[in-house]
Each structure stands twice: as structure tokens, then as C-alpha cells.
Amino acid sequence: MNPQHAINRHWWDEVTPVHVESAFYDVEGFLRGNSTLGRVERGAVGEVSGKRLLHLQCHFGMDTLSWARLGAEVVGIDFSPAAVRQADDLARRAGLDGVACFFEADVTSAGRVSGGGFDVVFTSFGTIVWLSDLEGWADTIVANLAEDGFFYFLDAHPASMMFDESVATPTVAYDYFHRADPGLEASGTPDYANPDYRIQSPSRQFEWAMTEIFGVLEARGLTIFEIREYPFGAWRHFPDMEEGPDGYWYRAAGEWRLPLLLGFKAGKRSPLAA
Ligand SMILES: C[S@@+](CC[C@H](N)C(=O)[O-])C[C@H]1O[C@@H](n2cnc3c(N)ncnc32)[C@H](O)[C@@H]1O
Numbered sequence: 001m002n003p004q005h006a007i008n009r010h011w012w013d014e015v016t017p018v019h020v021e022s023a024f025y026d027v028e029g030f031l032r033g034n035s036t037l038g039r040v041e042r043g044a045v046g047e048v049s050g051k052r053l054l055h056l057q058c059h060f061g062m063d064t065l066s067w068a069r070l071g072a073e074v075v076g077i078d079f080s081p082a083a084v085r086q087a088d089d090l091a092r093r094a095g096l097d098g099v100a101c102f103f104e105a106d107v108t109s110a111g112r113v114s115g116g117g118f119d120v121v122f123t124s125f126g127t128i129v130w131l132s133d134l135e136g137w138a139d140t141i142v143a144n145l146a147e148d149g150f151f152y153f154l155d156a157h158p159a160s161m162m163f164d165e166s167v168a169t170p171t172v173a174y175d176y177f178h179r180a181d182p183g184l185e186a187s188g189t190p191d192y193a194n195p196d197y198r199i200q201s202p203s204r205q206f207e208w209a210m211t212e213i214f215g216v217l218e219a220r221g222l223t224i225f226e227i228r229e230y231p232f233g234a235w236r237h238f239p240d241m242e243e244g245p246d247g248y249w250y251r252a253a254g255e256w257r258l259p260l261l262l263g264f265k266a267g268k269r270s271p272l273a274a
Helices: 003-020 027-031 039-045 062-069 081-093 134-144 158-162 210-218
Strands: 052-056 073-078 100-104 118-124 145-156 223-230 261-267
Touching (some): 003 081, 062 081, 073 081, 081 100, 118 134, 134 145, 134 210, 210 223, 210 261
Parallel strands (some): 118 145
């Protein structure tokens, strides 16, 4: 495995059991029927009943299984054996193991998964920041997408990733463009799902500019469409942000309105083609 990803896999193997037990992920609520999908991704992906959906970097499967509850036949891949084990377990507990499969794979070298040909390839929230290589990521998307399917991406807007998350006034603390050798994030940082837990493993995280993301997909012949930017986020990017009733995070009234989420689709066929 790519040595940068090996460092990150260790980090994810450590935090996954903490996440499963956390109020943040609320597994009990999920088992009672709560969905972890928000209005943005549900609206963009649309009707999934009867469709095959591949979820890249699925963590322990809550979003994947939420799509399954909406009628999709789902496959999730993640490089963390701890996450895949927990996802299998959650599928069984939710009674969805007949329509959901999980595989351990690095998303940058997964090749064709379960025969490929997926109607939807989906990824959201906290994904490419973990990848040192978007070329392999794009290869995996192309290898698995049906000719008339689409890839849907929803994650932190690359511009939002430049800012220091500890201060309310936007303060640039990180590069906008990709840097191949970012510093190692030291051990001892609080976990995002359970801040009382201090993570022992280091990690390495990568910035990717919007044109770098689009560029690798376009270079493989995909057409990018339905590009959307949102002034709310999937987490607390700034200390003044509050969670709304829809589960997204909003800046206080009067603060700078910044692009915090980026959503887009990509497909082998242009939606404008006749
Ligand atoms: C923040 S989580 C995914 C977001 C998901 N929406 C969630 O919160 O449940 C990121 C996931 O990416 C996985 N991951 C990181 N790098 C990966 C890689 N190179 N290949 C496959 N999975 C990877 C981690 O194991 C983790 O489960």
C-alpha cells in the first residue's frame, strides 16, 4: 500500500470503534430507522430504488445502508478492516445484509468492484482529504461507472479547507493547491466524533483544489455537471457555526458567507448530449 495511505489506515482503524460508540454517529438511532443522508445528497442523487450504488470510502456503512433503505442495491468500499468489519455487522443488525456488501480496498487501486457497471458512484464528507493520489481515485470511478450512470461528490469545498478551524475570523492556515508532502498531523488530537478521545496515531491529510479534482476526471473523458456550492457545511468549520435542524452547519448571521460545501456530478455521457 502507498505509505501515506498506510499511515492513514492505521489512524482509521484506531478511530472506527470510537465512532461506532459515539453519540455523533448514533448507531442506535440508525437502527431505529434514522437516515444519515442529508437533503442535499438525497436531492442530488434522486430516486435510487432498484439501482446499483457504489459508495467510496464508506466508513462503517451508515450512509451506504441509508441508501439501501431507500431501495438501492449497495456496495461499500473502505481501506480500514475495522470499518469494513463494523459495516458488515451493522448491515446484519439492520437486516440489510441481503442488499449490501462491503469490501476492504484502497479507493485509489480498487479496480472493478463487484463487476462494476454501477448506476451511481457516491462519495461524501471527509473523503479526498485522505488521498495522496487522485489519479487512482479517478481510475476507480471510471472502472465502476455504468455508461449512463453518474458519479456524485459532496464534500468540504476546497476553498473552505484553507482556513484555521479554531478561529471565527477566516484565517488562511493551509494551501489551496495540492502539496505532495504535507506535514504529519501529530498524535494526541481530539477525535471529531468524540473530542474526549485523544487519537494516538498520526495522520497525513491532503488539500485538493477544485480544478485538480475536476482535471483528473476530465482527463479520463468524464463530463462534470451540476456543480453546486453551498454556504453551509457538514461540520463546524468555524467556532461560531451552529448545527441547523437539517443537520448541516451554518455561520452566524452577518458573518462572511463562504463556500463550505462543493457538490457535483460526473458521467461518461454528457447530460446535454441528445
Ligand atoms: C470521514 S469517513 C467517510 C465519510 C462518511 N460520510 C462518514 O462520515 O461516515 C472517511 C473514510 O475514508 C476511508 N479512507 C481513507 N482513505 C482511504 C483510501 N485510500 N481508500 C479507501 N478508504 C479510505 C476511511 O477509512 C474512513 O472510513
